[in-house]
Amino acid sequence: MQTDPLQVRKKSICSVPIQDFVRRVEDFHGAAAPGVVLGGYMVDLAYRHLPATSSLFDALSETRTCLPDAIQLLTPCTIGNGWLRVLDLGRFALSLYDKYSGDGIRVFLDPAKLDTFMKIKTWFFKLRPKQEQDLDVLLGEIHTAASQVCGVMPVRLKPGFLARRHRGGFRICPGCRESYPAADGDSCLACSGETPYR
Ligand code: ZN
Numbered sequence: 058m059q060t061d062p063l064q065v066r067k068k069s070i071c072s073v074p075i076q077d078f079v080r081r082v083e084d085f086h087g088a089a090a091p092g093v094v095l096g097g098y099m100v101d102l103a104y105r106h107l108p109a110t111s112s113l114f115d116a117l118s119e120t121r122t123c124l125p126d127a128i129q130l131l132t133p134c135t136i137g138n139g140w141l142r143v144l145d146l147g148r149f150a151l152s153l154y155d156k157y158s159g160d161g162i163r164v165f166l167d168p169a170k171l172d173t174f175m176k177i178k179t180w181f182f183k184l185r186p187k188q189e190q191d192l193d194v195l196l197g198e199i200h201t202a203a204s205q206v207c208g209v210m211p212v213r214l215k216p217g218f219l220a221r222r223h224r225g226g227f228r229i230c231p232g233c234r235e236s237y238p239a240a241d242g243d244s245c246l247a248c249s250g251e252t253p254y255r
Pocket residue numbers: 230231232233234235244245246247248249
């Protein structure tokens with residue numbers, strides 16, 4: 058499928074002109090990664106389906122890959138402020154949902170819609186080695202397809218997922234002398250065996 062550069066220039070994602078968004082992706086992610094660019098169209102689609110009354114929403118990414126960066130670039134939700142959570146289910150999908158009611162919109166990459174977008178299909182399913190794929194052609198097809206390769210559905214988050222973890226105070230760990238949530242037990246999780254360091 059051919060890309061019409063004029064059509065691409067006119068596009069915007071969450072009110073951000075597409076070229077500006079791609080530049081932000083390059084700065085933040087290190088490269089114009091196809092997954093983050095496609096993720097931008099997915100965030101935009103979710104936004105457009107959110108009820109107008111829902112102003113305070115949280116975000117959920119169902120994969121660690123690419124989508125968290127698209128969400129952080131286009132919404133107020135970041136990992137650090139706690140409004141974005143990553144649940145690594147391995148699905149290329151995200152949700153924006155009301156942080157109180159849990160009602161929201163889930164957007165996912167729909168494999169059934171990829172047959173007319175073979176570059177995206179080849180990239181997504183890794184049907185060819187990366188070096189055999191033309192990145193510019195792939196990005197062009199992503200801009201052409203935009204949200205056409207996505208499915209969208211209403212969702213309601215489970216109450217347990219919405220509940221905030223209350224840490225109930227901190228104490229000093231007898232092992233490392235650093236502070237940790239008292240609810241974690243007699244020592245911090247690192248000293249209890251979960252340290253990633255040798
Ligand atoms: Zn410790």
